[in-house]
Amino acid sequence: MIHRFVLVALLTLFGLAPLTAAHAEYADVVLNRYAEKNGMRPVIYPHWFHRIRFRCKVCHFELGFEMRVGSNDITMGKIIDGQYCGMCHNGEIAWSVEHCDRCHSGLPGLKTGIQGGHKTGGPGIW
Amino acid sequence: MKRWFFAGVVLWISTFTATAEVIDNGRKYVWEPFDADFLHDPANPALDELQHPEEAFRNFPKDTPTIGNQVDWVRALEQGFINPRTNLFPDTEIEVLDLDIIMPDTADMPMVRFPHRAHTQWLDCSNCHDHLFAREAGATPVNMFSILSGEYCGRCHGAVSFPLTECRRCHSVNRSRFRGKPGAQQPPGRIYEPVLEQPIVR
Numbered sequence: 001m002i003h004r005f006v007l008v009a010l011l012t013l014f015g016l017a018p019l020t021a022a023h024a025e026y027a028d029v030v031l032n033r034y035a036e037k038n039g040m041r042p043v044i045y046p047h048w049f050h051r052i053r054f055r056c057k058v059c060h061f062e063l064g065f066e067m068r069v070g071s072n073d074i075t076m077g078k079i080i081d082g083q084y085c086g087m088c089h090n091g092e093i094a095w096s097v098e099h100c101d102r103c104h105s106g107l108p109g110l111k112t113g114i115q116g117g118h119k120t121g122g123p124g125i126w
Numbered sequence: 127m128k129r130w131f132f133a134g135v136v137l138w139i140s141t142f143t144a145t146a147e148v149i150d151n152g153r154k155y156v157w158e159p160f161d162a163d164f165l166h167d168p169a170n171p172a173l174d175e176l177q178h179p180e181e182a183f184r185n186f187p188k189d190t191p192t193i194g195n196q197v198d199w200v201r202a203l204e205q206g207f208i209n210p211r212t213n214l215f216p217d218t219e220i221e222v223l224d225l226d227i228i229m230p231d232t233a234d235m236p237m238v239r240f241p242h243r244a245h246t247q248w249l250d251c252s253n254c255h256d257h258l259f260a261r262e263a264g265a266t267p268v269n270m271f272s273i274l275s276g277e278y279c280g281r282c283h284g285a286v287s288f289p290l291t292e293c294r295r296c297h298s299v300n301r302s303r304f305r306g307k308p309g310a311q312q313p314p315g316r317i318y319e320p321v322l323e324q325p326i327v328r
Contacts, residue, residue: 019241023158023162023163023165024162024163024165024192025157025158025163025179025195025287026163026286026289027194027285028165030142030165030240041167041170042219044165044166046179047255047286048179048182048183048195049177049182049195051199051210051248052182052208052210053210053211054211055209055210055211055247055248055249056211056248056249056253056282056286057212057213057248057249057250057253057273058211058213058214060249061218061249061250061252061253062213062214062215062218063214065280067282068250068252068276068281087214093214099172099175101170101171101172101175102172102175102176103165104158104170105131105164105166105170105172105173105176106165106166106167107165107167108167110165114285115165115222122239125154
């Protein structure tokens with residue numbers, strides 16, 4: 001009986017180890033200033049997905065996104081008006097705002113902030 | 127008792143099967159599935175509509191496993207693995223500057239070489255000038271403390287571009303072997319090898 005206890009404990013421990021570390025993709029941004037207060041899931045913005053398709057300068061120069069979490073006051077009103085995300089997410093360059101769940105896809109309770117940054121597994125070959 | 131035992135086994139096995147991984151040159155790359163990344167809500171019905179990093183990155187030139195997105199982004203761009211748009215508005219001016227700056231005030235570390243080329247391929251001049259960096263070599267008091275607090279280079283490096291654990295990717299100029307003057311260098315700038323093949327300078 002004791003053996004089984006130990007076995008279960010060990011399996012659970014080692015099994016859970018990879019799960020306990022949060023594994024957001026590097027540079028994912030959580031936006032939750034307004035989302036959850038208005039009954040939506042927090043927004044997850046994947047930098048990696050966008051930089052495959054657009055250079056940084058498109059959003060951070062042409063569209064005027066500040067490079068600092070929290071310094072862009074993004075609301076759905078502005079997006080529908082064609083500002084911020086709405087410059088592309090208008091059904092012409094990218095899919096439009098009716099696909100709520102594609103952006104509002106985060107776990108409830110997430111805090112606004114950049115995820116995955118500073119959380120890599122330490123130095124690589126450097 | 128038996129039930130708990132099996133629950134443990136199932137949980138244990140599921141952590142192996144749920145992860146997507148790619149082996150590249152003997153290195154193992156792992157990207158967490160969205161429903162187990164502690165970020166996306168597994169109950170979200172649209173998760174299947176999103177592209178997964180593993181699918182996107184599978185054939186990209188790789189960075190070291192566990193570093194950032196594990197992608198050598200500069201290489202991916204230069205070799206045409208990706209062709210991201212430079213502008214939305216037709217009259218936006220696109221400027222790429224080929225000018226290396228060598229920063230000598232790095233204490234015991236090798237000096238820093240800053241390549242404008244790799245940076246301006248992604249960024250506009252105004253992203254860094256002049257609110258973060260003066261347009262004059264040596265005029266900005268850059269230091270690692272500020273960078274680690276998210277200022278200067280740390281605006282991007284450590285958050286979106288390769289992280290600050292990779293010291294020698296910037297500190298790449300041996301002080302005693304360097305001939306010439308620090309500051310702005312004569313173009314063309316250094317042509318960088320893929321990150322996994324770059325020499326480590328002491």
